[in-house]
Amino acid sequence: MLVGMRLSTFSERLSFQSPLCPDNLFGHLIATAVPGVEEWRDGVYRRTLRLPCGFGIASLKPFPDHVACTLELSDPRDSATALDLCRFLLDLDADPLVVDAALSADPLLAPLVSAAPGRRVPRTVDGAEFAIRAVLGQQVSTKAARTHAARLVAAYGTPVGDLFSFPLAFDVGELAVPESRRRTMAALLGALESGLDLSPGADRAVAREWLLSLPGFGPWTVETILMRSLGDDDAFLPTDLGIRLAAEALGLPTTPAALLRRSEAWRPWRAYAVQHLWATGDHEVNRIPA
Template sequence: MHSDRERCVRAVQSKDARFDGWFFTAVLTTGIYCRPSCPVVPPKPENMTFYPSAAACQQAGFRACKRCRPDTSPGSPEWNQRADLVARAMRLIADGVVDREGVPGLAARLGYSSRQVERQLRAELGAGPLALARAQRAQTARLLIETTALPMADIAFAAGFASIRTFNDTVREVYALSPGDLRTRAAARSTSRTATAPAPAAPTTPGALSLRLPFRAPLNPDNLFGHLAATAVPGVEEWRDGAYRRTLRLPYGNGIAALTPRPDHIACRLTLSDLRDLPVAISRCRRLLDLDADPVAIDDQLRADPVLAPLVDKAPGRRVPRTVDEAEFALRAVLGQQVSTAAARTHAARLVTAHGEPVDDPEGGLTHLFPSAGALAALDPESLAMPRTRRTTFTTLVRRLADGELHLGADSDWQETRTRLLALPGFGPWTADVISMRALGDPDAFLPTDLGIRRAAQELGLPSTPAALTARAAAWRPWRAYAVQYLWATDSHPINFLPV
């Protein structure tokens, strides 16, 4: 996108928010970089240059605009619609892998050398993994400076900086303000804030932070939050006071996220046992709600099909409800094979009570983390109240996850992982495809054998047999996972409605 100069200039001149996060505009005369929708008067085209990432702007010596705050843009949708090396690397960087394991750890997870990863990221994003991780640290630091009263030393540690000096130097370089000046400026700002600015925190619980998660409009919250609430596992998830709440297993500790849909943002309240987990928690919440999607591009393609067009026009902006823990979702998918939603929740709740790690939730009714594969590895199969064949499927999956033979994560190759899942006993296309869609994030995953999809197809006059429906759905590629959401919406199942 950033290499198409004419298109970028048009987007900046029209202040088109749809392109926020797709590219960044650096202004040669001022030395700052902005999001395309920056509210200031656009610079002359000859004074604009374009970069694919905030990190590339920073490396070129540009500072972040204090008005449009480009570091708070939604993420590029590219990284969640591709499965190549660069996209997988970006998902891992967002999950904090470089900060925890360094570039060698990132490369090892991807199965490439550090040099290959560095070269490909620089070629596409104009910055290497260290610079991209540094930009993320700067963004986390700014968030903590502006929304908490934490001491600066604690913020530096939480954001992943190796020293106070590095923290101070980075903040000054990126924002042209010292950390103290950033906090003073935030406190003095008027209460009327943009949709992309962090909301002021009013924590009543130690370790609690409140912020806003931006997204590209439109966003339809009905199926997104309805699905999460209808399938919530007691103790791990709940719908309370208009918010979806759940526990989080994070690299340095645990946490609780409360996510509330608003017209122009998602209100996010995070309670963390270790603040170093903040960027990872934010990344996983964004991934859970599919907030980096480009709904206009997706809906435009699906709307080209006359059968889907009325569904899209009725409620545009549907997202794919995903997960904060890929292994957890896979285990729950097996528990839900050929049973009702209520039965699947009951099975999962029993496992949580018996094997989950207890958590403290002073603000609600959450009690446990979902048990890890390691914790479930020692369970007695006979204790599982399910048919023997499904017990075998479940315990085999647990064993493969626990011993590392099967890896499910942000860096997973979608096709390769789907093939490996289908090789497991008891895994058919439905289970593999729902894991691909909701856990791995494949935007083109399709569920032609799903009963709800087949009912919707029959009602809409589409082919109802899996093979014929798959052939008919070829025109929806690469967005078939979003077509699934529109087809599911034709039913009256609770997953399609925002809880009241």
């Protein structure tokens, strides 16, 4: 807990290979932000970090040639880990020239890539947290998912400065969700307690198999977790409504099986194709608030 504690503050310029399109990157994080854990204030995205030696808060602001990063840490030994998490969150180690060239080889995707080169995949700083949030978001709107998560944070979150750390343990019986969703959440929490690793360095095949074995975990939820938590560049969501609507507008197949076959041409960068397809829709995740 950081309340009342003296914090160590660090500032760094996070570099990246240009170009970088910040619209969907920060737009997605802002639109899905959990109140109390994340916020967008004065052009800066802030969120809490769970770290090996304590907790922290990261403040991130995009510029044309770097991302300004300020860290507030309870233990300065966590600085290197915190910086790595921020880079992973924003996918700053991607090579957009390689990704964009590969996707542009498809004439249907080429105009999207040309219009917004350097799209990154918005990720997470905590794989377990994201998996819990993914379950809370099953079959509900973005707004409803944020509301469920905010209630969880208010009841179980750990204060970190003026924010809270997202809880990884709680009574699933108190969730205002259908009983089937409670069973899914209980299974996930049990798997995490038993060693399910959803960190960036985890074995993706093992994580995929374990997640698919849990009740209520279909391909959409599993692939979303692999994309955002484990950094799988080739994760793909053929059943996603936004993806299917974009596919229809572009003249791509719209049935999941046919779209999955068509997506083979985008390997191993299908997670980036997802970002371009999502961006064809008019949704707040695709833009940074004014």
